[in-house]
Amino acid sequence: MTTMDLPKHPASPDSPNNGAHAGGAAGAHVPGGAAHAQDGAAAGAAGGAAGSPAGRVLAPEIPRPFTVFEASVPGRRGVRPPGLQGVPAVDPAKVLPAHSVRKTAAALPEIGELDAMRHYTRLSSLNFSIANAFYPLGSCTMKYNPLINESAAALPGFGDLHPMQTDDQCQGMLELFWRVERWLIAVSGLPFVSLHPAAGAHGELTALMVMRKYLDRNGGRKKKVILIPDSAHGTNPASCTIAGFDTRELKSTEGGAVDLADLEAKIGNGKDIAGLMITNPSTLGLFVKNIRAITDRVHKAGGLVYMDGANMNAIVGRTRPGDFGVDVMHFNLHKTFSQPHGGGGPGAGPIAVSAALGPYLPVPKVDRKELKDKSGKVTGHRYFTVNKASKSIGRTRGFMGNAGVMVRAYTYMRANGPEGLKAVADNAVLNANYIRARLHKTWRVWNDETCMHEVVLSAKGMPNGIRALDVAKRLIDYGIHPPTIYFPLIVPEALMIEPTETESKETLDRFCDVMLAIWREAETDPELLRTAPHTRNIGRPDEVRAVKVPKVIA
């Protein structure tokens, strides 16, 4: 059964499905109409107790094992691993030094296959996911994760390929890497790309190391300061620290742009300025209009401009960072290029850099040369890895990139083509502005002007002192994942909403209806919001206790 079969509970986050094969259930909201709280309430029965309107408990909660360890029974067996199969047994004590032999077996679970299946299936039902709920998480670009990507990734020849195999055995994968690089070059307008970084923050760090080495080699040893607007993602300053830079904060203007006077003051004589990290469009969902003036000023001080590409979804094909003065940027393939988030990873954070920074990228790199027949006609290409480059920063990880993510990003880009990629930005911007237009008479839009891919609301001043957190938790009751809250830091009680291009008008309408309903609830029944969510297997957990009485293992 998929969520499609449940018209009465359109947004049920708990509806079971059959894994990847039921992926068609994505966007399973039934069109139109205001939602009723009981939709969500009825949906939340998994793991919790369902109450009747009269308050009588119809199905009392009888606990199930909380973790797999509590489901364990001594001596119970799961799957049989491969046995000796004709090879003589070896006593560890005979071939290993006595003190190196494990004395007590690790207390892994003891559970049968069926119970393990039920345990992990039940746990999955406690998750919101793209397949069963709208996920308007600002800055996270929770778009549809196409199933064709998964089919491609499952093809024999990809997953079982070993990175230590020789180049001639990996021609398909190396070509795929080479082509993903070319496409990211096209989208960024910057001439060199490295696919190494495992995530966005890893891309930032790799880029900062590239910047450090470039500056060191070009008379910029004393340049230690990276300027960062106060609206930036937390990874930006954290990456600077790990890369050995100091950070200096820039004030944002009301509109979220960089204050040029403040920039001038913070640059000073420019001697210590290594560069600037800027997110464009900004975390307020606005294109930084004075971006050229900013990049020019940083360049004048001998600094480099880094662009956090978290919000690339808003501008793909409509503007290229290389064209407005960016020297280096990262992509989040798990945002813009549809790699699923996986409950927290994996991702990939390739970086694109200018010609000057190209030689400093990590090794190994992928390159190719033409194959020619006797007449000199090009018949194809041979792809190869380059393991040494004199100026390279070296290695930043094992092997050379998250290939599984590259396969999905490749499939996605190839499905879209040049026109499809432009439609991504257009519809992401259209959808965000539609939400803004539908909500702005009731809700406070922080900057009520045309936005890019996301719109930032402020819950400050809501009726009865309702906070952003209350709104977020109440959305869960309606089967909608909360937006990003309390970020960017410069907006009080922020609710950062990014619908992405893949959502339908009907889903956006239902979301707006829910948001308006929540506003009315704030006026009439604020307690309902302060105690939300009411429909999940747990209510708001005690996070202070988790730190004061830490229990990090079973």
Add this chain to the structure above:
Amino acid sequence: MNYVQNTEADRKAMLATIGAPSVDALLSTIPEDCRFHGALDVERALTEDELLREMRSLASRNTGADGRASFLGAGLYRHFCPALVDSLVSRTEYWTAYTPYQPEASQGTLTTIFEWQTMMCRLTGMEVSNASLYDGATAVVEALLMALRLKDASTPTHVVLSKGLHPDAIGAVKTYMGSLGYGVIEVDLAEGATPADALGKAVAAATAASKGVAPVVAAVALQSPNFFGVVEDVRALCDAAHKLGAMAVVSADPIALSVLEAPGDQGADMVCGEATPMGNKPWFGGPGVGYLCAKMESVRQMPARIAGETVDGKGRRAVVLTFQTREQHIRRAKATSNICTSQQLMALRATIWMSLLGKDGFTELGRTNLARAHYAASRIAVIPGWKLTYPKQSFFKEFSVTGPVPAARVNRELLRKHDIIGGFDVGRVDPARPNDWLLAVTDMNTKDEIDRLVLALETIR
């Protein structure tokens, strides 16, 4: 093709609500001198059927280990994986979910993180684990950065690395340390192993080289079994590290801990490594999953996410992300690490893999590996011209042999004539040892495959 659902009529209606004449008008917040009006230089869109054909064509130009014998390990190993792992992890509720920052909407993922942390601590003999790291190489880096933070008061200047660490881990450590301005002291191997007394000697040599200024060592990192398959004397090395006033960081293949003593019970202060082989494919090197475990007293210096158990307002048990004040989204420049994304889906595969094998199955799997590898080693060691490179050392599932001809040639002939992917050519990392060949023999290598390999090697001269 693209995945946009808006129809032309939708767009019109939405623009009317917004009060904008066109989508292009919305985009006019991008200054004209920044706009891109050209066509993106990417190939035309393909329909789903065309796309699958193209992906098949690319995949077919890889010579992977599917349906083929492979003895290549060198940090990433193939192991048995129960069918149920694929089935459970293909549930969209897992793979399309976001990071579990909203606990009421994420108890599934959070509980599996809590289980993963528990299992990793039980394998390694430690007290706290994080939710995962990018890979084994960056796990070593993060452990060392953590040690540097823990030793902050004594202003550490160096880290010490055994040359038995994976070469990629050594490479990554050098890049990170170079960027931060810390020194790296490398310790040579003798007979394939790290001699415990070599740590002190290497530090003394570094002192002499810097005119008597003794380095302040934050940590010593080693790997067991090491890159060459050799089981190190972890206890002696941890003791030697502590004598230097340094923390002991041990990188370990978690599957080897089925048979080998937990590093935490041998003096390790931190245990880390590559957990990919538990339920994950090699994937050309990524996405994999790194792990990092430590003592509870160090928890506030751990990088990346940690899940912890608590209760809700009604006393119901719940799991949340905890100690978040360590993390970048709260602490910004003062965070313990810049890491945000984890390798959650890979860690989930490993978690379910460990649950399904279970306590006894995991031990049995380890013994199968030990037996298959020792069978292979005993057969190859008696082929004329072949010998074990380190006959005095012990190993788990991977070992080095020295052949009569360069390993690169052996690998070429094996693939061409016998459809076998050979071992790792040590000459790629140590040009002085072109004939050394690192063989990984796991539960995926049947006796028949091993016998075929031996027959093939007998013909290569």
